[in-house]
Amino acid sequence: MRRYGKHTDEDDIRVRPNRRGTRPRTHQRPKHEDAAEGMVLTVDRGRITCLVEGRTITAMKARELGRKGVVVGDRVAVVGDLSGAKDTLARVVRVEKRSSVLRRTADDNDPYERVVVANADQLAIVTALADPEPRPRLIDRCLVAAYDAGLDPLLVLTKSDLAPAEPLLEKYTPLGVRHVVSSRDDLADGEAAERVRASLYGRITVLVGHSGVGKTTLVNALVPEEQQRTTGHVNAVTGRGRHTTTSALALPLPHEGGWVIDTPGVRSFGLHHVDPSRVIGAFPDLEPGTAGCPRACSHDEPDCALDQWVADGHADPQRLYSLRRLLATREQHEGD
Helix, strand or coil: CCCCHHHCCHHHCCCCCCCCCCCCCCCCCCCCCCCEEEEEEEEECCEEEEEECCEEEEEEECHHHCCCCCCCCCEEEEEECCCCCCCCCEEEEEECCCCCEEEEECCCCCCCEEEEEECCCEEEEEEECCCCCCCHHHHHHHHHHHHHHCCEEEEEEECCCCCCCHHHHCCCHHHCCEEEECCHHHHHHCHHHHHHHHHHCCEEEEEECCCCCCHHHHHHHHCCHHHHHHHCCCCEEEECCEEEECCCEEEECHHHCEEEEECCCCCCCECCCCCHHHHHHHCCCCHHHHHHCCCCCCCCCCCCCHHHHHHCCCCCHHHHHHHHHHHHCCCCCCCC
């Protein structure tokens, strides 16, 4: 008969057997030195599509990665079934160090930044000249994000058959931003696609733009249909006159000419995460003039040393105006 209360001893205590064995736990993780190298092409609901040794495989994030995210453009180490056969699944066990990270927030009041893509070196801002009308505020915000991430910006202006490009380009001439102009007829006959492709050759380029600007039409012209089909799956809803991409997708340009990463259409581009001191780095002609600025200078206040720097002839006044216009986008909503 079991005894309870103050008369119990260790013989009366029920001990649950250790079902996990007696081997001590360790914090050491396997190094996976035999893992294959891959590039992330798209991420959709936990499924990661990678290009590994010329094959497209599906993988999941390994538990040992913890909360570390995996995004399009990441260079990763992959183990498991790498055959690419149907219903097979590999594991991403390591994310290599990123050379660049393009980030955005949902809006300027959102403290949580989201990584759009990794390891890109160019940001192509796709804007229609009409239908829909250009949104200079969104362009400025994308430029700030590009400068913050260390990406080279490129303006891709579409639908020039509906409106001239010059009025919009005048705003960006002082910034020295490269640009390509195309019409719908040019894209149809391939002429514009070749001009755009020449600006993308040998680079990893992210395409950003709001819905309706012709971004998907441009991607279809740049990347042959059979190449899209063999590289990855576009998670999209397509209907008459609309194409909504719901996840970013990396596609190779023909003849090993680089990569384009198509992204979903954006309504806004929050810049809560951007440090203004990093934006000035994209203006090498103005940056030396900030040496005399007061601490934490916004570069748009009475004591800013850049005014005297420009007045002394060290830089073009239009460059300072452009810098301040871009920095102001962090404090203003796009509809202002």
